[in-house]
Amino acid sequence: MIEPAEPRRALRPRDAATLILVERSERGAAQVLMGKRHDRHRFMPGKFVFPGGRVEPEDRRMAAAGALDADVEEKLNARVRRPSPSFARALALAAIRETFEETGLAIGVSDYGAPENPPPGAWTRFAATGVRPALDAIDFLARAITPPGRVRRFDARFLVVDARFIAGRIEGAVHSEAELVELVWTPLDEARRLDLPTITHAALDDLKQALEGGLDKSRPRPFYRELRGKRLREEL
Numbered sequence: 001m002i003e004p005a006e007p008r009r010a011l012r013p014r015d016a017a018t019l020i021l022v023e024r025s026e027r028g029a030a031q032v033l034m035g036k037r038h039d040r041h042r043f044m045p046g047k048f049v050f051p052g053g054r055v056e057p058e059d060r061r062m063a064a065a066g067a068l069d070a071d072v073e074e075k076l077n078a079r080v081r082r083p084s085p086s087f088a089r090a091l092a093l094a095a096i097r098e099t100f101e102e103t104g105l106a107i108g109v110s111d112y113g114a115p116e117n118p119p120p121g122a123w124t125r126f127a128a129t130g131v132r133p134a135l136d137a138i139d140f141l142a143r144a145i146t147p148p149g150r151v152r153r154f155d156a157r158f159l160v161v162d163a164r165f166i167a168g169r170i171e172g173a174v175h176s177e178a179e180l181v182e183l184v185w186t187p188l189d190e191a192r193r194l195d196l197p198t199i200t201h202a203a204l205d206d207l208k209q210a211l212e213g214g215l216d217k218s219r220p221r222p223f224y225r226e227l228r229g230k231r232l233r234e235e236l
Contacts, residue, residue, distance in 0.1 A: 013145050016154040017095035018052030019107070020141065020207060023163035023185065030188045030211055032204075033163070035102060035180035048194040050203070051180065053098040054154065058119035059090040065112050066136030068092060071217040075140050076157060078236040079223070089135065095159045096133045097122050102180045104173030105166050106131040129168035137165045139215055142206045143236060144199045144224040158203050160215070199224060202233075 021033040034048045068076070068088055076091055077083035096107045101122050106129040118127040126133070139160040146153040174180050186194065188211075191204055206222055213219060220235040 011148075011150075011153045013153040013155040015055040015091065015094075016053055016156040017055060017091045017098065018050045018156055018158050019095035019099045020050050020158060020160045020203070021099070021105070021107075021163050021166070022160060022207070022211070024211075030207075031185050032188055032191055032207070033103070034184055034186060034191060034194065035174070036182040036184075038177070038179060038181050044197050046195060047197050047200075048184070048191075049197065049200060050158070051099040051102040052095055052156065053102075055090050055094040056097070058121065058123055059093040059097060060086055061119050062093050062097070062123050062133065063115035063118070064089070064093060065109050065132045065134045068135045068138060069217050072138065072140045075221050075236050078221075091157050092135050092138045092159060093133060095138070095157075097126065100126050100170075100173075102173060102178075103183060104170040106168035106170075107137070107161055107165050108133040108167050109165070110167045125170070129170065131168040134165055137161050139210075139217065140221055141210060142203055142222045142224065144202075145226070147226040147231070156199075158206075160207065160210070 022030050024030045035051055036048050037044055037046060039046045073085060073088045076088035080087065100106055106126055108131045110131050112132045114127045114130045115132050118124050141158040141160050143155070143157050145155050174183050188204065188208055192201060202224060210219065223234045223236050225232055
């Protein structure tokens with residue numbers, strides 16, 4: 001007799017952060033930076049996404065300029081197992097680091113000088129641009145947990161920063177064999193025409209609403225997750 005296969009245990013989501021770069025014209029029209037993922041990726045191949053990825057231990061040790069807004073820090077720590085200022089800070093720095101790795105853009109300020117003794121790897125390359133990541137430039141837009149059953153699962157925070165905080169860049173981060181093979185600045189209202197993951201469509205709607213409200217730091221933040229097969233949109 002063949003024993004029935006045991007149900008596969010859902011992967012535990014990894015903490016991750018995504019950064020939405022927003023550029024606004026004098027008339028208030030907004031455009032966002034999006035990148036196309038390589039077609040050979042197992043996770044969301046060929047989709048247009050915002051740059052981002054999982055939090056790494058080095059993100060807790062990187063020096064930064066300024067501090068997270070108190071409301072932003074509070075919302076980032078809402079409904080997490082071990083809330084702390086350092087956890088919220090690591091999320092913001094992970095988003096900045098991942099953006100640098102995937103796009104070559106260094107987000108922060110250059111008037112403080114390069115951070116001293118940066119962690120090895122990507123943060124050392126970031127520091128070599130002379131830019132110090134700026135935490136007070138970061139806002140928190142939304143949180144989303146990848147549904148069970150996916151090849152990878154993330155507990156992702158969508159963060160927002162104004163494009164004027166692009167303080168440096170390196171060439172060669174985007175190419176045909178990189179994680180992102182193309183970068184595009186696209187008007188917010190036209191971004192939905194790209195091949196996007198479902199959650200990115202939701203984030204664009206949330207961004208439009210937040211921008212119309214002036215990015216009030218005390219506003220509720222949407223939290224997307226799936227529970228017992230039902231997709232939920234809650235608030236933090």
